[in-house]
Each structure stands twice: as C-alpha cells, then as structure tokens.
Amino acid sequence: MYIDNCSVIWKLCTVSNAEVLTLLYARNLSIMTLPNCRYILSPSACNKLSATVLCTCMPSAKIDLFEWVQQPFSWETAAGYLTDVARGILWLHRHGIGHGDIKPENVVIGTENAMLIDFDFSVPFKEWHYCGTPYYIAPGNLIKKWKGPNCDISRRMDVYAYGKTILTVLYFYMEHSSEKTSDWFRKPYIAKNCQHGYTGQQQVWGDLAFECCRQVPCLEILEHIDKQRGRK
Numbered sequence: 001m002y003i004d005n006c007s008v009i010w011k012l013c014t015v016s017n018a019e020v021l022t023l024l025y026a027r028n029l030s031i032m033t034l035p036n037c038r039y040i041l042s043p044s045a046c047n048k049l050s051a052t053v054l055c056t057c058m059p060s061a062k063i064d065l066f067e068w069v070q071q072p073f074s075w076e077t078a079a080g081y082l083t084d085v086a087r088g089i090l091w092l093h094r095h096g097i098g099h100g101d102i103k104p105e106n107v108v109i110g111t112e113n114a115m116l117i118d119f120d121f122s123v124p125f126k127e128w129h130y131c132g133t134p135y136y137i138a139p140g141n142l143i144k145k146w147k148g149p150n151c152d153i154s155r156r157m158d159v160y161a162y163g164k165t166i167l168t169v170l171y172f173y174m175e176h177s178s179e180k181t182s183d184w185f186r187k188p189y190i191a192k193n194c195q196h197g198y199t200g201q202q203q204v205w206g207d208l209a210f211e212c213c214r215q216v217p218c219l220e221i222l223e224h225i226d227k228q229r230g231r232k
Contacts, residue, residue: 008044013120018051023071028056031119034095041108058117061108068109069172075201078169081107082205083140085165088188090143090223092116098154102161103136104123122207122216125151128143128218136161139188151226161188166205170198190214 017019025143026133028046045057065081084170100104100121107114121131128150130140136162146153166183174181183195190213 006182006204008057009060012049013054013056015052015054018229021048021052021054024054027122028054028119030124031122034097037088037091038113039084039115040112040115042119042170056222061110061115061117063109064105064117065109065114066104066170067106069169071102072176073173075173079201080167081114082166083107085116085162088114088116089162092126093155093158095115097152098125098128099121099158101133101136102129102153102165103106103133104165105133105167123154125149125154128154128157130160135186136164142189159212163209166209168213170196170202170206170209172204174198184209 013021015024025046025048028043031040031093032044032046034040034042039056041061041229043056043058047055049055063192065085068081069078083101085102089099089102099116099119100123101118102116106116106118108117123129130143131137143157143223146156150216164185170181171181171185180197182197190210192214194210196203196206196210
C-alpha cells in the first residue's frame with residue numbers, strides 16, 4: 001500500500017512473519033546508511049509498526065519509468081534515464097550491494113534524473129538469494145550455469161534485469177512510433193543467434209540489452225554505458 005502525502009510517500013508492507021519483516025527492515029536501513037547518490041532515492045525513514053507491518057517513507061517523485069513510457073517520449077530522454085539507472089546499479093555494486101529487483105516500476109523520474117527505489121530485496125553480495133519479478137528475473141536454470149561466487153551472481157542478476165528494462169523501454173518507444181516491435185522483455189532467454197531488428201540509436205541500446213541478457217561480463221557493460229553517455 002502506498003499513501004501519497006504531498007512531498008513524501010509512505011509505503012506500508014504487510015508480511016507473513018516477524019523474521020521476514022526484520023530482514024526487510026535491515027535491508028532498508030542498510031541503504032539509508034550509505035552516502036547520498038543522485039541515482040538512488042533511499043528511504044528517509046523506516047519503522048516497524050508491528051511484528052508483521054513495516055512502514056518506509058521516501059521523498060515523493062513525479063512518476064515511475066513504467067508509467068512514463070505509456071505516453072510518447074523522445075529516445076534521447078529515455079537514453080538519459082537508462083544511463084541514470086546504470087549509474088545507480090554501479091553505485092550499489094561499488095558498495096557491495098545488489099538491488100535484487102531492477103525493473104521500470106522501481107525507477108522513478110526526478111526533477112533532473114532517474115533514480116532507483118524499493119530496496120526490500122537489496123542485500124550485500126555475500127547474502128545473495130534468488131529474487132526478482134517475472135520477465136526481469138533471470139531463469140533459475142540459467143543461473144545454475146553461472147560460475148563464480150555470490151558477488152558475481154548478484155551483479156549478473158541486476159545486469160540481466162537491467163537488460164530487460166532497456167527492452168521494455170524499447171518496446172513502448174516502437175509502439176508509440178507505430179513501428180514493428182517485439183516484446184523481447186517478456187522472453188526468458190535471448191540466445192546468441194537472436195536478432196532484435198532495431199536500427200539507429202535504438203540499435204545501440206538493443207545490442208546492449210542483448211549483451212546484458214546474454215551475460216557478457218556485467219560490470220564492463222554498465223561502465224561502458226556510463227562512459228558513452230559522459231553525463232555526470
């Protein structure tokens with residue numbers, strides 16, 4: 001449940017037991033203790049209302065990315081927001097934390113840039129666990145093929161979900177442009193022989209999205225996006 005109170009948003013979360021609530025509480029507190037980052041909209045308060053009800057508060061943003069793409073938009077603006085998301089993920093990773101639920105609904109549009117929200121699934125790399133949202137979470141049998149420690153798997157999960165987020169934005173951009181589109185973001189696998197069909201500026205982002213979902217070394221992908229845009 002979200003309660004809009006002018007300049008802040010109150011999120012009330014009811015969970016099944018006290019242990020789960022304690023985990024959610026700790027995850028939000030860990031984000032609140034990190035330094036400020038313009039690409040992260042961290043909670044400003046987090047309180048246990050009971051053994052199974054958690055209340056988090058954060059500054060209000062105008063709209064989330066999924067709502068934003070429902071209306072026609074310029075690709076230049078969308079690319080800027082997608083770059084902001086990459087920078088938010090990089091910032092979390094550099095602090096040893098995986099977001100755990102990257103998707104358009106967890107990106108809000110601020111006055112100057114986009115920011116990541118909802119840190120209920122965010123945990124230190126060493127505590128990685130399988131979580132996420134359908135269409136954006138990597139399939140379990142794909143993850144079983146990944147080699148490496150939990151920190152690498154946590155990074156790869158975020159990058160896979162980021163690739164699907166790009167594909168969601170591309171889908172709606174093409175739909176508004178009355179161009180032929182494909183719902184790649186709904187497909188659990190993107191094989192090496194798949195071709196997305198995007199051209200121009202959208203081709204660059206389609207290629208990057210496919211690389212994210214095909215698991216080219218993930219940190220390099222995000223840093224590449226960050227450098228290519230060159231906007232601090």
